[in-house]
Amino acid sequence: MITLTIDGKKIQIEEGTNVLEAALRNGIDIPHLCYHSDLSVSGGCRLCQVEVEGYDQPVTSCGMACAEGLVIQTQSERLTAIRRNLIDIFLADHPLDCVTCDKAGSCLLQKYAYEYGVKETSYIPIYSKTLYQDDNPFFIRDHQYCILCGRCVRVCDEIVGVHAIDFANRGFESHIATPYDGPMIDSSCVFCGNCVEVCPTAALLPVSRLKRGREWDLERVDSICGYCGVGCKIEYAVKDNEIIYAQASVQESVNGSFLCTKGRYGWDFAVNPERxxxxxxxxxxxxxxxxxxxxxxxxxxxxxxxxxxxxxxxxxxxxxxxxxxxxxxxxxxxVKESGPDAIVGLASARCTNEENYLFQKLMRAVIGTNNVDHCARL
Ligand code: SF4
Ligand code: SF4
Ligand code: SF4
Ligand code: FES
Incomplete structure (x- = not known):
């Protein structure tokens, strides 16, 4: 463990942790757009800059490892000016649609624009990326809201491992694309939606949440995915007793910030009239x-x-x-006609350990057979 000081607060943290992570874990919110604690550091947005005692220039806190005795300031007039200017630049290529945007209330760009009082860009705006793509049933891609933070690319590469998307073109033409800009459905995408989850803006949104309510309209309900034995923790966004979308619930869960396609999109059975x-x-x-x-x-x-x-x-x-x-x-x-071994019992990974214990007891002690198995997908 090493000790450093952030905003006057002494912090003890494991060696190798970056300054941004150390601050966040200790309740100090440094603005950040491209950083995600489960992904590699890209250092692209520059918003997380801090002042370090002994350094002339601010440095990005996500890219700086904690070191013994470091003294960090996360707030200063200089940092505020830098952050305001960066947000100003983001808004030069981002329509101010917050009043109708589905992401309002949970959008990081909106949050920081609000916190730093940036109402509009002072640059001449160029809204070039207007390619709205709804080429799959799970999520939409709306490039005009993309801030090119690269979180989606990194999650797809580093966590999902399918490399379905990457940066294409340069300058104002830059956008996140599948190979040859083809439809998502023709790419190697497995529709896990983890890119949607980590996207800080409305560039990626679940189809199910479009025009169905914004952050303040939604209730959060914790649950466990019932599809397999891993037991991923899920948070359902619910409105009027209907699930609007599902996302990973990060607190102390086996799945951290991520879900597979079944957990994320396969919940419509819950309200299916044929259930x-x-x-x-x-x-x-x-x-x-x-x-x-x-x-x-x-x-x-x-x-x-x-x-x-x-x-x-x-x-x-x-x-x-x-x-x-x-x-x-x-x-x-x-049992009377053919004996107990004519029966087989298949339990389910959706049951608790105790339920599965009782089930095997029923098969062995009551029916009289050892024909007991389970399927992780039952
Ligand atoms: S993506 Fe965020 S900043 Fe952009 S319009 Fe929507 S809420 Fe506003
Ligand atoms: S849905 Fe999953 S596989 Fe598809 S692009 Fe996003 S992260 Fe990659
Ligand atoms: S789509 Fe979202 S996550 Fe991907 S680069 Fe754009 S803003 Fe970032
Ligand atoms: S969060 Fe550090 S550079 Fe983007």
Whole structure:
């Protein structure tokens, strides 16, 4: 551990930590746009400059390693002037659409423009990057809001490892592109949406949140992804009891700031009107068990061959007691007829350890078989 001083506060931190990270971890907010604590340092935005005792010129705090005895100032008239000018430059190539922008309230550029009182650019604005791209069902790319911080490129390279995007062209023509500027869908993108999550502006947004509410309209609900055994922590942005979008919840989670495509975009089943919410029994079984008086026979055409089979044509709802009764009597019949090893139990990684423990107990001690397995994707 080494000790340094930031804004008069003595800070102890592991050697190798950069000054920006040390400040952020200790509740000192240095403005930053290109830095993300899970990605490599690019030093592109220059916003995080600080004054270091003994140095003539300010230095970028994300690019400076903490050293024993360093004395840092994160606020000064000179730094304010530098930051105001940098924000001014960003706004020279960024439309002032905050009043209608979906990202308002959670946009870092907006936050810093507000904090440093930059209402508009003093340069002649050139809004050149107007290529709105909605070439995939998951997120939109709106280059006019891109500040070229490169977070998306780095997350795709360093965390996801698919290198689907990179910088293209130069100057005002610079933009983030797939190879040959082709559609996202034709690139190596796996639609994990991690680039969307780390983007500080409205350049990348989930399709599901467009015009569905802004930061102050959304409630945050913590959850655990149910798709596999990793158990990634998820934060749902919710409005009027509907999920608007999902993002990784960084606090003490196994997944840190990141999610895969299923966790990030695969939540629409939660409000799907076809979602099963009670046990269902096939109509012919219901008739043979006396639950229904309708003498129904399975149609010759398999439901698998019907474009959109209606579950109500084949099944009737029953209460949980009835469902348990049917399942347990069928299990008893199978054991009597063919022995316990004719049964296999498949548990789920979505269950807790305790639930899975009880499930194997049921199979071994009650049914009498060791045929127990689980699938991480059940
Ligand atoms: S991306 Fe940010 S700064 Fe740009 S219009 Fe939207 S809220 Fe405003
Ligand atoms: S969605 Fe994932 S794979 Fe696709 S560009 Fe973004 S980070 Fe890369
Ligand atoms: S799309 Fe977003 S994350 Fe990528 S460079 Fe532009 S502003 Fe940064
Ligand atoms: S955050 Fe340090 S240069 Fe961008």
């Amino acid at each position: 099963l919410t009670q046990p269902m029994v096939r109509r012919d079984l219901a008739y043979s068990l006396g639950i229904s008086t309708e003498n129904w026979r399975l149609p010759k055409v398999s439901p698998l061959d019907i474009d959109k089979p209606d579950v109500d044509d084949y099944f009737i709802p029953v209460d949980w007691e009835t469902a348990y009764e049917i399942v347990s009597s069928k299990l008893v019949d199978i």
